[in-house]
Amino acid sequence: MKPWMVLGLLVLVAACGLTPPRSGGDILVIGDSVMAWNRSGGADIGSAIGTELNRDVVSRAALGARVRPGALGAIGRLGIPSQLSPGRWNWVVMNGGANDLGFNCGCTPCDDEIDALMSKDASTGSIPDLILTARSQGAQVLWVGYYAAPQSESFKGCRPGLVELERRIAAFASARQGVFFIDSEDVFDPNNAALFASDKTHPSPAGSGVIGRFIAREINARTPR
Numbered sequence: 001m002k003p004w005m006v007l008g009l010l011v012l013v014a015a016c017g018l019t020p021p022r023s024g025g026d027i028l029v030i031g032d033s034v035m036a037w038n039r040s041g042g043a044d045i046g047s048a049i050g051t052e053l054n055r056d057v058v059s060r061a062a063l064g065a066r067v068r069p070g071a072l073g074a075i076g077r078l079g080i081p082s083q084l085s086p087g088r089w090n091w092v093v094m095n096g097g098a099n100d101l102g103f104n105c106g107c108t109p110c111d112d113e114i115d116a117l118m119s120k121d122a123s124t125g126s127i128p129d130l131i132l133t134a135r136s137q138g139a140q141v142l143w144v145g146y147y148a149a150p151q152s153e154s155f156k157g158c159r160p161g162l163v164e165l166e167r168r169i170a171a172f173a174s175a176r177q178g179v180f181f182i183d184s185e186d187v188f189d190p191n192n193a194a195l196f197a198s199d200k201t202h203p204s205p206a207g208s209g210v211i212g213r214f215i216a217r218e219i220n221a222r223t224p225r
Contacts, residue, residue, distance in 0.1 A: 035144075084134055095146070141173075
């Protein structure tokens with residue numbers, strides 16, 4: 001399937017899943033398909049967070065979503081910044097960047113795309129803008145790094161760029177109050193096939209549970225709400 005056909009399918013999926021935005025609440029999850037996978041069965045990362053913490057979690061993550069979606073930002077939830085509903089959230093859990101590198105620059109070379117997402121000095125870019133918008137609404141922000149998926153064919157060549165991008169995000173978070181970076185690789189075993197969906201890229205329900213519980217523990221450790 002050609003990339004433009006994949007993108008068209010993702011647009012249709014996102015548009016068909018539109019729901020009215022909710023303004024404010026406890027925990028908001030935004031991001032791409034890693035966050036959204038398994039949602040139809042109630043086994044996505046957001047559901048695992050809510051079950052583990054017994055707290056109200058709203059997920060607006062969507063398949064194919066990018067931090068820098070261009071004109072696609074107006075379609076469905078394909079722009080991650082557009083998933084950030086207005087109002088006061090206690091926590092915003094977010095991820096992103098893989099689709100930006102995959103679609104915007106074909107995974108490599110991606111230096112310009114990485115710099116647009118976050119500058120080399122980890123101070124400016126679309127990701128800092130997104131995080132600071134959430135902070136301006138009063139939320140604490142938890143950015144969730146990607147896990148390794150060595151058997152995946154979907155984002156071959158993206159890993160070095162994502163590792164560099166997440167290094168910058170971690171540096172940004174460490175220098176700011178109320179912003180935290182955690183790495184899914186700390187709990188997600190890339191050699192455990194049971195943690196992956198059949199596409200060998202996205203998490204299985206078990207994989208979503210592992211990441212969701214990891215996020216829940218990190219939120220719980222950073223009380224008060």
